[in-house]
Amino acid sequence: xxxxxxxxxxxxxxxxxxxxxxxxxxxxxxxxxxxxxxxxxxxxxxxxxxxxxxxxxxxxxxxxxxxxxxxxxxxxxxxxxxxxxxxxxxxxxxxxxxxxxxxxxxxxxxxxxxxxxxxxxxxxxxxxxxxxxxxxxxxxxxxxxxxxxxxxxxxxxxxxxxxxxxxxxxxxxxxxxxxxxxxxxxx
Amino acid sequence: xxxxxxxxxxxxxxxxxxxxxxxxxxxxxxxxxxxxxxxxxxxxxxxxxxxxxxxxxxxxxxxxxxxxxxxxxxxxxxxxxxxxxxxxxxxxxxxxxxxxxxxxxxxxxxxxxxxxxxxxxxxxxxxxxxxxxxxxxxxxxxxxxxxxxxxxxxxxxxxxxxxxxxxxxxxxxxxxxxxxxxxxxxx
Numbered sequence: 001x002x003x004x005x006x007x008x009x010x011x012x013x014x015x016x017x018x019x020x021x022x023x024x025x026x027x028x029x030x031x032x033x034x035x036x037x038x039x040x041x042x043x044x045x046x047x048x049x050x051x052x053x054x055x056x057x058x059x060x061x062x063x064x065x066x067x068x069x070x071x072x073x074x075x076x077x078x079x080x081x082x083x084x085x086x087x088x089x090x091x092x093x094x095x096x097x098x099x100x101x102x103x104x105x106x107x108x109x110x111x112x113x114x115x116x117x118x119x120x121x122x123x124x125x126x127x128x129x130x131x132x133x134x135x136x137x138x139x140x141x142x143x144x145x146x147x148x149x150x151x152x153x154x155x156x157x158x159x160x161x162x163x164x165x166x167x168x169x170x171x172x173x174x175x176x177x178x179x180x181x182x183x184x185x186x187x
Numbered sequence: 188x189x190x191x192x193x194x195x196x197x198x199x200x201x202x203x204x205x206x207x208x209x210x211x212x213x214x215x216x217x218x219x220x221x222x223x224x225x226x227x228x229x230x231x232x233x234x235x236x237x238x239x240x241x242x243x244x245x246x247x248x249x250x251x252x253x254x255x256x257x258x259x260x261x262x263x264x265x266x267x268x269x270x271x272x273x274x275x276x277x278x279x280x281x282x283x284x285x286x287x288x289x290x291x292x293x294x295x296x297x298x299x300x301x302x303x304x305x306x307x308x309x310x311x312x313x314x315x316x317x318x319x320x321x322x323x324x325x326x327x328x329x330x331x332x333x334x335x336x337x338x339x340x341x342x343x344x345x346x347x348x349x350x351x352x353x354x355x356x357x358x359x360x361x362x363x364x365x366x367x368x369x370x371x372x373x374x
Binding site: 056132 | 197199200201202204235236237239240241243261262263264265266267268270271272273274275276277278279297300301307312313316317318319320322324326327328329330331332333335336356
């Protein structure tokens with residue numbers, strides 16, 4: 001039985017989501033794993049949200065490892081559905097790994113999205129005077145520290161890769177870099 | 188022993204986070220519960236992210252119930268740290284409840300933030316041609332359906348409440364409405 005990897009990410013919202021899912025599952029196979037892609041597009045246009053939720057939870061429970069596409073989605077952070085699943089699988093004691101098309105720190109991304117940061121008591125705040133986590137992490141500390149605590153890592157597109165593929169939401173180069181780390185750990 | 192409630196939310200990023208935490212814990216007491224506020228501000232300015240992560244996980248494990256401030260934060264969705272914790276506590280079979288300062292559906296909020304939506308195969312997509320979940324839910328389906336599946340609900344500020352308090356990030360009127368629901372269920 002190959003090790004099963006749950007492939008969380010906002011890839012399910014892409015116009016070519018089914019194709020991207022098949023591609024990532026094929027790459028898993030190439031690395032000796034079996035990939036489980038979320039069920040969001042499995043039921044056609046008439047799927048109910050409760051059915052998708054239950055199917056995703058069932059797939060997560062079948063998985064041995066979680067690999068999370070943490071590329072920023074509609075804001076400076078990862079897709080919240082993906083982050084929910086990270087909390088779920090971490091809590092189930094599964095090893096969790098991340099990959100992202102955005103190597104910059106969270107604080108840098110917030111500044112880029114929302115304009116220059118101010119400071120309060122020496123710590124960065126956004127234009128609404130809300131603190132911006134400044135730990136030199138790639139996203140909210142709960143996301144990054146969960147991955148570290150489980151023994152995982154976050155991978156980015158290696159230097160010199162195809163720039164378009166690297167920055168695309170599905171970021172295949174970062175995904176491959178992540179699976180390379182997982183393979184070294186588990187094979 | 189009172190029932191213990193973990194009070195997740197982006198409240199920890201407010202300039203008066205400690206005061207808001209104390210207020211929400213006092214409201215919990217008023218309802219006969221004990222509130223546990225996240226540890227983000229417990230260690231002063233020199234806290235490391237790993238220490239905060241471990242302290243929050245320890246507080247979640249002590250909690251009987253999770254109550255989540257899902258008010259939109261730096262985008263159309265809830266704060267990702269909060270969503271991580273929702274996945275974590277749901278996965279630990281704790282009942283989870285939500286409250287939010289924003290009653291509108293997710294699809295409405297995306298349109299408000301990112302401009303008018305287009306359609307692909309009859310389904311809404313954003314300006315980057317990425318599908319926008321359109322289930323008449325308040326946020327990503329994993330968030331809302333987890334709360335439903337655990338037997339919880341999402342509360343909003345009741346009509347006719349102080350408008351400023353209702354729309355503030357800490358949204359005390361919606362928090363009280365949520366605790367009212369929790370009290371009816373557990374007392």
